[in-house]
Structure formats: structure tokens, C-alpha cells
Amino acid sequence: MEIELKNNHQGGGLKRLKCSVQNYDWGKKGTEGSEVARLYELNSGSDIELEKKKPFAEFWMGTHGSGPSFVVEGGVENGDSIGSGSMSLKEWICKNPNVLGEKVLDKWGCDLPFLFKVLSVAKALSIQAHPDKELAKVLNKLHPNLYKDDNHKPEMALAVTEFEALCSFISLEELKSVLRDVPEIVELVGSAEVIKLLQINDGHEEKVKSGLRSAFTQLMSASKEMTAEVISNLKGRLYTESKIRQLTGKEQLVLQLEKQYPADIGVVSAFFLNYVKLNPGEALYIGANEPHAYLYGECIECMATSDNVVRAGLTPKNLDIQALCSMLTYKQGFPEILKGFPLSPYITRYLPPFDEFEVDRCILPRGAATVFPAIPGPSIFLLTAGEGKMCTESSKDVVMEGDVLFAPANTEISVSTTSELHLYRAGVNSRFFQIL
Numbered sequence: 001m002e003i004e005l006k007n008n009h010q011g012g013g014l015k016r017l018k019c020s021v022q023n024y025d026w027g028k029k030g031t032e033g034s035e036v037a038r039l040y041e042l043n044s045g046s047d048i049e050l051e052k053k054k055p056f057a058e059f060w061m062g063t064h065g066s067g068p069s070f071v072v073e074g075g076v077e078n079g080d081s082i083g084s085g086s087m088s089l090k091e092w093i094c095k096n097p098n099v100l101g102e103k104v105l106d107k108w109g110c111d112l113p114f115l116f117k118v119l120s121v122a123k124a125l126s127i128q129a130h131p132d133k134e135l136a137k138v139l140n141k142l143h144p145n146l147y148k149d150d151n152h153k154p155e156m157a158l159a160v161t162e163f164e165a166l167c168s169f170i171s172l173e174e175l176k177s178v179l180r181d182v183p184e185i186v187e188l189v190g191s192a193e194v195i196k197l198l199q200i201n202d203g204h205e206e207k208v209k210s211g212l213r214s215a216f217t218q219l220m221s222a223s224k225e226m227t228a229e230v231i232s233n234l235k236g237r238l239y240t241e242s243k244i245r246q247l248t249g250k251e252q253l254v255l256q257l258e259k260q261y262p263a264d265i266g267v268v269s270a271f272f273l274n275y276v277k278l279n280p281g282e283a284l285y286i287g288a289n290e291p292h293a294y295l296y297g298e299c300i301e302c303m304a305t306s307d308n309v310v311r312a313g314l315t316p317k318n319l320d321i322q323a324l325c326s327m328l329t330y331k332q333g334f335p336e337i338l339k340g341f342p343l344s345p346y347i348t349r350y351l352p353p354f355d356e357f358e359v360d361r362c363i364l365p366r367g368a369a370t371v372f373p374a375i376p377g378p379s380i381f382l383l384t385a386g387e388g389k390m391c392t393e394s395s396k397d398v399v400m401e402g403d404v405l406f407a408p409a410n411t412e413i414s415v416s417t418t419s420e421l422h423l424y425r426a427g428v429n430s431r432f433f434q435i436l
Contacts, residue, residue: 013393013408013411014381014390014397014405014406014407014411015071015072015089015092015405015406016071016072016397016403016404016405017043017061017069017070017071017072017089017380017404017405017406018043018044018069018070018072018086018404019040019043019044019059019060019061019067019069019070019404020059020060020067020068020069021036021037021040021044021056021058021059021060021067022057022058022059022060022067023054023055023056023057024055024057024058025055025057025316026055026057026121026122026123026124026125027055027056027057027058027119027120027121027122028055028056028057028120028121028122028298029052029053029054029055029056029122030048030051030052030053030054030056031052031053032122034055034056034120034122035118035120035160035298035384036056036057036058036059036118036119036120037052037056037120038402039059039118039382039384039401039402040056040059041402042400042401042402042403043059043402043403043404055122056120057119057120057121058117058118058119058120058301059117059118060115060116060117061115061116061117061380061382061404061426062089062112062114062115062116062305062380063088063089063090063093063111063112063115063305064115064149064305064306064307065090065148066148066307068088068089068090069088069089069404069406070086070087070088070089071086071087071088071089071092071406072086073086073087089112089406090110090111090112093110093111093112094110097110098408098409099378099406099408099409100112100377100378100408100409101376101377101378101408101409101410102376103376103377103432103433104376104377104378104409104428107355107432108356111305112305112378112380113304113305113355113356113357113428114302114303114304114305114356114357114426114427114428115302115303115304115305115306116300116301116302116380116382116424116426117300117301117302117303118160118298118299118300118301118382119157119294119298119299119300119301120298121163121294121295121296121297121298121299122296123260123295123296124257124260124261124266124293124294124295124296124314125293125294125295125314125315126266126293126309126311126312126313126314126315126317127166127266127269127270127273127291127292127293127311127312127313127314127315127324128291128292128293128309128310128311128312128324129288129289129290129291129292129310129324129327129328130152130153130154130155130286130288130289130306130308130309130310131147131152131153131288131289131308131310131327132152132288132289132327133150133151133152133288135288135289135327136149136150136151136152136153136306136308137150139308139310139323140308146318146320147308148307148308149305149306149307149308151304151305151306151308152288152304152306152308153288153303153304153306153307153308153309154285154286154287154288154303154304154352154354154356155285155286155301155302155303155304156283156284156285156286156301156302156303156338156350156352156354156357156359157278157283157284157285157286157294157299157300157301158281158282158283158299158300158301158302158350158359158361158424159278159279159280159281159282159283159297159298159299160280160297160298160299160300160384161280161297161298161299162277162278162279162280162297163277163278163280163294163296163297163298163299164275164276164277164278164294164295164296164297165276165278165284165292165293165294165295166270166273166274166275166276166291166292166293166295167273167274167276167284167286167290167291167292167293167335168273168274168290168291168292168331168332168333168334168335169212169216169272169273169274169291169330169331169332169333170272170273170274170332171332171333171334172200172202172208172332173202175197175212175272175332176197176198178271178272179194179197179198180198182234182271184230184231184233184234184237184268185219185268185271187226187230187233188218188219188222188226188227188230188268189215189218189219190218193211193214193215193218194215196211196214197211197212197215208330208332209330212330212332213325213328213330216269216272216325216328216330217325217326219265219268219269219272220265220269220312220313220321220324220325221321221322221325222265224263227263227264227265227268228263230268231258231262231263231264231267231268232263234254234258234267234268235255235258238251238254238255239255249275250270250271250275253270253275253295254267254268254270254271257270257314260314261313261314261315264313264314264315265312265313266293266312266313266314266315267313267314269312269313270293273291273292273293274334274335276334276335276337278297278299278337281339281340281348281361282337282338282339283337283338283339283340283350283352283359284335284337284338285335285336285338285352285353285354286335287329287353287354289327289328289329290328290329290331291324291328293314300359300361300382300424302357302358302359302426303356303357304354304356304357305356310323310324310327311324312324312325338350338351338352340361343360344370344371345368345370346362346363346364346365346368346370347360347361347362347370347372348360348361348362349430351429351430351431352429354429355428355429355431355432356428356429357426357427357428357429358426358427358428358429358430359424359425359426360372360424360425360427361423361424362415362421362422362423362424362425363420363421363422364386364415364416364417364420364421364422364423365417365420366417366418366419366420367417367418368416368417369414369415369416369417370414370415370416371412371413371414371415372412372413372414372415372425373412374410374411374412375409375410375427375428375430375433376409376410376433377409377427377428377432377433378406378407378408378409378427378428379406379407379411379425379426379427380404380405380406380407380425380426380427381403381404381405381407381413381423381424381425382403382404382423382424382425382426383399383400383401383402383403383404383421383422383423384401384402384422384423384424385401385420385421385422386400386401386417386419386420386421386422386423387399387400387401387419388400388416388417388418388419388421390405390413401422
């Protein structure tokens with residue numbers, strides 16, 4: 001692989017980054033083939049053999065204070081560690097603000113507007129939603145220890161392996177089937193709420209939203225004792241019925257979630273949400289105030305620079321059921337799946353409806369070449385497979401899998417390879433610059 005980079009920006013060429021890892025409980029263990037563990041070990045140059053029994057959940061690339069990246073000066077090769085004098089990417093950007101480009105600097109100030117991640121999911125994340133900007137400011141002011149910033153967090157997950165998630169509410173027709181077929185939900189929600197929903201017709205959008213909000217809030221607010229009893233009954237019924245019929249995909253998922261989080265209300269709430277299965281190369285985007293939970297698989301993720309999460313189930317962490325149920329949009333229907341569109345024969349772009357970010361996926365066969373055109377904003381590149389060179393107008397760097405590199409605004413990148421290369425790029429959404 002050989003990558004040539006032409007840089008027309010006075011802020012300098014590519015900057016190699018050392019990045020952070022998060023060992024959340026739901027992550028895949030290093031011993032289970034976690035992609036996060038593999039990339040972190042390659043990127044940090046650390047031997048993590050003794051730590052591989054720990055879960056490696058998220059690999060963070062960006063400027064967020066909960067998992068900052070550091071600039072490696074002087075062309076440090078893999079295997080060299082970050083010294084105590086290393087500068088965080090955020091500090092370096094503040095000293096070199098022109099690397100963001102004028103329009104990004106005007107809109108978001110001296111910071112990257114996006115956070116780039118890799119996720120290795122072994123078991124379900126919490127039923128959660130991310131606040132819009134207005135609510136984020138309120139939550140941050142009221143509970144700064146729980147909501148550590150005042151930004152919104154729209155996000156997009158791009159599947160690297162088969163990837164499963166719960167996302168957004170099912171349609172009214174599907175919801176009515178669930179209410180008829182799952183008697184345990186009636187126990188938790190109450191027959192009056194259920195009858196009300198069953199009598200609503202499709203055309204009455206506000207009535208549907210109001211009824212769904214009321215029923216979902218009732219469900220999520222059920223007492224621990226009642227929840228435990230109802231889930232026990234649900235589990236027993238499904239096991240009995242599995243002997244005489246094939247359980248649905250959602251029913252099988254509910255039994256799997258119950259094993260991971262016994263007596264948790266999130267197990268039952270899964271019936272209300274769409275069960276999404278992404279193939280590698282497909283992406284799912286999630287706006288503010290939309291319920292979701294990632295379930296299993298490896299993905300590239302990008303989002304606005306925030307770590308605000310309101311949780312209501314499938315987690316031992318702090319729950320804020322009232323905040324979650326009141327903030328949701330209660331939109332119904334299956335979420336849009338992005339297949340991406342070709343920028344070139346080898347680069348696919350995923351463009352969500354958010355200004356802060358987009359993601360490019362480059363799978364470059366041996367002997368092929370392609371170009372990432374210069375854009376008016378910054379980018380972060382992640383190499384997940386292959387090795388070779390990255391070159392600016394004035395320098396060449398040896399690069400290999402696990403390398404993460406920051407590219408200033410207005411930098412054109414030519415890529416060629418002598419072995420198959422897998423490369424992901426995160427940048428500001430090109431619609432923000434009114435170009436595609």
C-alpha cells in the first residue's frame with residue numbers, strides 16, 4: 001500500500017494519533033477477538049496480553065475529554081509509547097485552529113465537531129436515547145456528574161461484521177399485534193391503556209403518539225417486583241411454546257436479553273422497538289430523542305462530540321426513566337438503512353442528516369489507486385488492514401493497521417496499495433459545505 005498526501009494547508013501535514021479505549025462491561029473481551037482490543041494494541045504499541053480477559057468496548061478517536069486522543073510528534077513509529085509531555089489533539093487544535101478550516105472554526109469553535117469510534121459489542125447496551133441540544137444543556141446544568149457536556153449526540157453505526165440493534169418504535173399495526181400476542185405487556189401497562197391503543201386508527205398521528213407515550217411510560221415505570229414476576233412468566237411461557245412452535249426472532253431476542261439482564265424492564269421494552277440487522281457495509285443513523293440499543297457485533301461509529309446518554313433499561317448503570325420517557329419523539333416505523341453511495345470505485349460515503357459528520361469507507365484492492373479530494377474541513381483516518389506509506393507534499397510516513405491520523409482542512413490524499421487496504425475516514429458532513 002502506498003498513500004500520497006498533497007497538503008495545501010499551512011497548518012501542516014498528517015498528524016499521527018494515539019487514542020483511548022473504554023472497557024465497558026458490554027464489550028467483547030480481548031480473548032474473544034475484540035476488534036477494539038486489536039486496534040488499541042496496534043495503535044498504542046502496548047502489550048495488552050495480561051489485560052485481554054477484560055472487555056474492550058470502544059476505541060475513541062477525537063477530542064472528547066472522557067477519551068482524548070494525543071498527537072505523536074516527530075514521526076513516532078508503532079511500538080513507541082506516548083510520553084508525559086504529549087499534547088492532546090484538542091490542545092494541538094487550539095494552538096493550530098486553522099487546521100479546522102474557516103467554516104468549521106466559525107460554527108464549532110476550536111474543537112472537532114465529531115467523535116469517531118470503533119465498537120466491539122458482546123452483549124446488549126442499555127435502552128437509551130441522546131438528548132437534543134436544548135435538553136442537553138438542561139441535563140448538564142442539573143446533573144453535571146451524569147451528563148458531562150451540553151451537546152446533542154446524533155450518531156451513526158456502520159457495520160463491520162453483521163450487527164444487531166433495537167431502534168425506534170414499531171409501526172401501529174405491529175404494536176397492535178404485540179399487544180394482542182404478549183399478555184405480559186397487558187399486565188405491566190394495564191388493560192385500559194391497551195384498549196385505548198387498539199382502538200386508534202392509523203390516520204390519527206397525535207393520538208397514536210399520545211397513546212404510545214402513555215403505554216411506554218407505564219411499562220418502563222413498573223415496580224421491580226412486578227417486572228421480575230412478569231418476566232419470569234414471560235420466560236416460562238416462551239420456553240413452553242418453543243416446544244410446539246418456532247419462536248419469532250423478537251421472542252428469541254427477548255430470551256437472550258433476559259439471560260444477559262435478568263428481571264430488567266428493558267427485556268420487555270424490546271417488543272416495542274424495531275429489531276434491526278445490518279450486513280457489513282450497511283449503516284444506521286439515530287437522531288436526538290430516539291430510543292435504541294446496540295445488541296451485538298462490530299461497527300465503526302461516528303457522532304457529534306458528546307457522551308450524553310439517558311438510560312432506562314438493560315444496564316446496571318444509573319437510570320433516568322422519567323427523563324427518557326418524556327424526551328422521546330415517539331415516531332414509529334422502521335429506520336432508514338444507509339447503503340452508502342460511491343465517491344469512486346473504491347470509496348463509499350455514508351451521509352447522515354447531521355452537519356457534524358460523515359464517514360467514508362475505502363476498500364482498496366492490491367495494486368489499485370484512489371483519491372480523497374481536498375475538503376474545507378478536518379478528517380480523521382483509521383487504517384484497519386494493510387500497510388504502506390502516507391505522504392504529504394513535504395513528507396512520507398510509514399503507516400500500518402491500527403494507525404490513526406488527523407488530516408487538516410484542504411488536504412488532498414492520493415492512495416495506492418500493494419496489499420489490500422481497509423481505511424475509514426470521518427469528517428464534517430459535506431452538505432455543511434454545500435458540496436458532495
